[in-house]
Amino acid sequence: MTPIVFRDVDVLTGEEPSVLRGxxxxxxxxxxxxxDPPGGGENAWPPGARVISGRGRALLPGAVNxxxxxxxxxxxxxxxxxxxxxxxxxxxxxxxxxxxxEDVYWGALLCMAEMxxxxxxxxxxxYLFEDEVAEAxxxxxxxxxxxxxxxxxxxxxxxxxxxxxxxxxxxxxxxGGRIQAMLGPHAPYxxxxxxxxxxxEAARELDCGIHIHLHETEGEVEEYxxxxxxxxxxxxxxxxxxxxxxxxxxxxxxxxxxxxVLAAMKGGVAHNPVSNLKLGSGVAxxxxxxxxxxxxxxxxxxxxxxxxxxVFLEMRVASWLxxxxxxxxxxxxxxxxxxxxxxxxxxxxxxxxxxxIRPGAWADVVLVRLCAPRFEPLLDLHxxxxxxxxxxxxxxxxVGGQVVLEGGRPTRIDEEKARAExxxxxxxxxxxx
Amino acid sequence: MTPIVFRDVDVLTGEEPSVLRGxxxxxxxxxxxxxDPPGGGENAWPPGARVISGRGRALLPGAVNxxxxxxxxxxxxxxxxxxxxxxxxxxxxxxxxxxxxEDVYWGALLCMAEMxxxxxxxxxxxYLFEDEVAEAxxxxxxxxxxxxxxxxxxxxxxxxxxxxxxxxxxxxxxxGGRIQAMLGPHAPYxxxxxxxxxxxEAARELDCGIHIHLHETEGEVEEYxxxxxxxxxxxxxxxxxxxxxxxxxxxxxxxxxxxxVLAAMKGGVAHNPVSNLKLGSGVAxxxxxxxxxxxxxxxxxxxxxxxxxxVFLEMRVASWLxxxxxxxxxxxxxxxxxxxxxxxxxxxxxxxxxxxIRPGAWADVVLVRLCAPRFEPLLDLHxxxxxxxxxxxxxxxxVGGQVVLEGGRPTRIDEEKARAExxxxxxxxxxxx
Numbered sequence: 001m002t003p004i005v006f007r008d009v010d011v012l013t014g015e016e017p018s019v020l021r022g023x024x025x026x027x028x029x030x031x032x033x034x035x036d037p038p039g040g041g042e043n044a045w046p047p048g049a050r051v052i053s054g055r056g057r058a059l060l061p062g063a064v065n066x067x068x069x070x071x072x073x074x075x076x077x078x079x080x081x082x083x084x085x086x087x088x089x090x091x092x093x094x095x096x097x098x099x100x101x102e103d104v105y106w107g108a109l110l111c112m113a114e115m116x117x118x119x120x121x122x123x124x125x126x127y128l129f130e131d132e133v134a135e136a137x138x139x140x141x142x143x144x145x146x147x148x149x150x151x152x153x154x155x156x157x158x159x160x161x162x163x164x165x166x167x168x169x170x171x172x173x174x175x176g177g178r179i180q181a182m183l184g185p186h187a188p189y190x191x192x193x194x195x196x197x198x199x200x201e202a203a204r205e206l207d208c209g210i211h212i213h214l215h216e217t218e219g220e221v222e223e224y225x226x227x228x229x230x231x232x233x234x235x236x237x238x239x240x241x242x243x244x245x246x247x248x249x250x251x252x253x254x255x256x257x258x259x260x261v262l263a264a265m266k267g268g269v270a271h272n273p274v275s276n277l278k279l280g281s282g283v284a285x286x287x288x289x290x291x292x293x294x295x296x297x298x299x300x301x302x303x304x305x306x307x308x309x310x311v312f313l314e315m316r317v318a319s320w321l322x323x324x325x326x327x328x329x330x331x332x333x334x335x336x337x338x339x340x341x342x343x344x345x346x347x348x349x350x351x352x353x354x355x356x357i358r359p360g361a362w363a364d365v366v367l368v369r370l371c372a373p374r375f376e377p378l379l380d381l382h383x384x385x386x387x388x389x390x391x392x393x394x395x396x397x398x399v400g401g402q403v404v405l406e407g408g409r410p411t412r413i414d415e416e417k418a419r420a421e422x423x424x425x426x427x428x429x430x431x432x433x
Numbered sequence: 434m435t436p437i438v439f440r441d442v443d444v445l446t447g448e449e450p451s452v453l454r455g456x457x458x459x460x461x462x463x464x465x466x467x468x469d470p471p472g473g474g475e476n477a478w479p480p481g482a483r484v485i486s487g488r489g490r491a492l493l494p495g496a497v498n499x500x501x502x503x504x505x506x507x508x509x510x511x512x513x514x515x516x517x518x519x520x521x522x523x524x525x526x527x528x529x530x531x532x533x534x535e536d537v538y539w540g541a542l543l544c545m546a547e548m549x550x551x552x553x554x555x556x557x558x559x560y561l562f563e564d565e566v567a568e569a570x571x572x573x574x575x576x577x578x579x580x581x582x583x584x585x586x587x588x589x590x591x592x593x594x595x596x597x598x599x600x601x602x603x604x605x606x607x608x609g610g611r612i613q614a615m616l617g618p619h620a621p622y623x624x625x626x627x628x629x630x631x632x633x634e635a636a637r638e639l640d641c642g643i644h645i646h647l648h649e650t651e652g653e654v655e656e657y658x659x660x661x662x663x664x665x666x667x668x669x670x671x672x673x674x675x676x677x678x679x680x681x682x683x684x685x686x687x688x689x690x691x692x693x694v695l696a697a698m699k700g701g702v703a704h705n706p707v708s709n710l711k712l713g714s715g716v717a718x719x720x721x722x723x724x725x726x727x728x729x730x731x732x733x734x735x736x737x738x739x740x741x742x743x744v745f746l747e748m749r750v751a752s753w754l755x756x757x758x759x760x761x762x763x764x765x766x767x768x769x770x771x772x773x774x775x776x777x778x779x780x781x782x783x784x785x786x787x788x789x790i791r792p793g794a795w796a797d798v799v800l801v802r803l804c805a806p807r808f809e810p811l812l813d814l815h816x817x818x819x820x821x822x823x824x825x826x827x828x829x830x831x832v833g834g835q836v837v838l839e840g841g842r843p844t845r846i847d848e849e850k851a852r853a854e855x856x857x858x859x860x861x862x863x864x865x866x
Contacts, residue, residue, distance in 0.1 A: 073806075073809060073810070074810065076809070076810065076812070076816075077810070077811065077812035077813040077816040077817060077820075078812045078813070080766070080767060080813065080816045080820065081752070081762065081763055081765075081766035081767055081816075082762055082763055083761050083762050083763045084762055087762060110806050110809055113806045114805075114806045114807045117805075117806065117807075118807075218760075274753070276757070277753035277754065277756060277757045278752075278753055278756060278762065278820075279756070279762045280756040280757055280759060280760045280761045280762045280763075280764065281757070281760075282757060282760070283757060307807075307816065307820035307821050308807055308820060308821045309807065319514070319711075320707070320710035320711055321710065323710060323711060323712070323713040324709070324710045324713055324714070324715060324716060326713060327651075327713045327714075327715065328516050328713045329514065329515055329516050329517060329520060329711060329712045329713045330514055330515055330516045330713075331713065332514075333513070333514035334513060334514055371852075372547075372550075372824075373506075373543050373544075373546045373547045373550065373848060373851070373852060374547045374550075374551075374740075374741055374742065374824070376506060376509065376543055376852050376855045376856055376859075377506070377507065377509065377510070377855050377856045377858075377859035377860065378510065378856065379509070379510040379511045379859060379860075379863065380510040380511070380513060383509075383510040383513045383514075383740065384510060387510075387513065387711075387740035387741060388740050388741045390823050390824065390825060391805075391807070391823065391825070392823060392824070392825030415806060418806070419804075419806060419809050422809045422810050423809055423810045423811065425810075426809075426810035426812060427810070427812075430812065
């Protein structure tokens, strides 16, 4: 891999100090090697380095998308503006029953093109045919944490768990650690307590994490309480499901006991503000989570519920929602939501080397151009990035030091082919529904 | 003006039927002259017409931005993430006290570049030095409804009203009707009841509309009730302020009586969902307004509170907020919020010839390209436009048949100059604050 030097670039580090003006950032062998002040360090550039001017630009840690169902690009726009239950029963489930592994490959690959264009370097996924998502991630060059979705509604849970265990064994740590794997029990309402206990045991044996939907809607929490006499989050903790790191997607409806459990567990919460709005689920109490020490990162949820798959958009919406929830424009400032979408997600995954720009960190970085009129007068970089940045502003993306997007285009994805495949396959999948 | 023919283009009409596939749209002498089905009407194209292929594209009515303070680009990013009162008293007001007319010209012109890039063809504005905003709108080629902001907190209300009356007389109907003028009493908490009665009388004499902030925050309504014994909206109706068409910005906190007054008045509500989130004001009950027959359009509010000045973004957020408010993903579908941002705004302004694509309407239209991965598989055009469209997708904008944006760039604005002016002037305005 050619070493890369970003020269004369404003850096949002994702940690303290938060902004470095006109810095030089040296990338070599997959990692950030140096971060030098203006004019410094030229003697220490690696030989043969490609030097990129950062004038009018900013270098950011890549965004971490903590919750996605990437292949659901296939159904984007097919079932918008519906209530949750008809959405699932009359549209999504019947269409998903038609899915082939090849459909999932192309759907996921297209979503990766979209994520890279929007400045996302890593994502956490749960879906069917997850091997195909893994193959697509290998191709795209993205960092990925993948979990085959497991449900236990038809007695076939143990069979699915065995397949998922096999998936984790096959994929964990592949591509020099760029591909990771988790177990993905879908939710407390699709997996029985006994089955979840088995999943927890399997995760401990595999030494892997768990990716699960929790407390997305008020109704699912109420139903669980009616059936089991207590709320899902503390119940799952008692089942031993949280002894390995968890990515807990949504957590919109949580009470003080839930928050205490979330704060004590390994891993953390994937906050999906856009999906929670668009499906009418509610507004998660992010500031309360942070105040109690819960680790929080941002996710987009699947393209069918979020449509525009961008963690930077989620940052913006996270700040907006915290403000309206608190009735105070000072809540969750741009800098804080930027950190949630970068370092916050990395911390949920236990990645001390991601989500920040500093010597030694993985070279998962994004170069953005801040020259559109909507950025002017560019008085605050965090505000610009959170409240204004769009995918058209993303010029270059590196994952592990490798250039995976350049000139706004993914370098390892044939976008025309992926677009055509998804367009044709989607029409077959939804036909007559 | 050269006639223009958009050929083989999908059209979102803004009315019934809502989608025309592969249509031909003929623009001549400032208006849409024909809308023909695929293959039809070629004999009727005007001689010398420029023919534009609409393949992979869609033609939309231009968005109508019902509420803006365009020149506040000058303060974008200067005072984000603050509570309302410190925001106003320690940041915005001291900075505004330094404004010159030239500052306002450049700030407003830059905002027009941004609005055109985002597919907005018309806007309603309220600010200081509004003559400069008018000059900028003449230059940019946008359709504009302009109101000098009037307050009466210092006894100088009558003087400001006289100046505003003079403004309306000078600007009403200029540029072949492209520039219109209204009186702009700022709000019930900055204008006394007696003064508002005078404003209403002046509006009737001038036969012009009124642009005012109403019920933006809960606190301002409560204070008004404490002082005057009733809520502002019915109080203002009794003062005769609503006998001319009104653009009522915000209306976040409204009760049944308020809604009845709004439904009965001429004009309607400018819903500003992004600003209402970002300043922590609340979520306006848009579906309740529509159910009671209130006319509703969308506005961005000023660039200092909304940051990214795009009516298409407001459409997206309007749908999201209606859904989370109703706890139902089926609330305010994409097609409905698209109509609010186009025809809805036009109807509030009494413009039967704007916000829709049909023969006879003004040729205020936007050509967008739907080829980014985030649009695939493009199963629903309204979903694509509302939940995915970004300014990078806007290729061409016409106002009154004139090409004011082409190749994504405004044709009549020197953007480099405007960016440099705003950048330098903003730094002078905020220095030391």
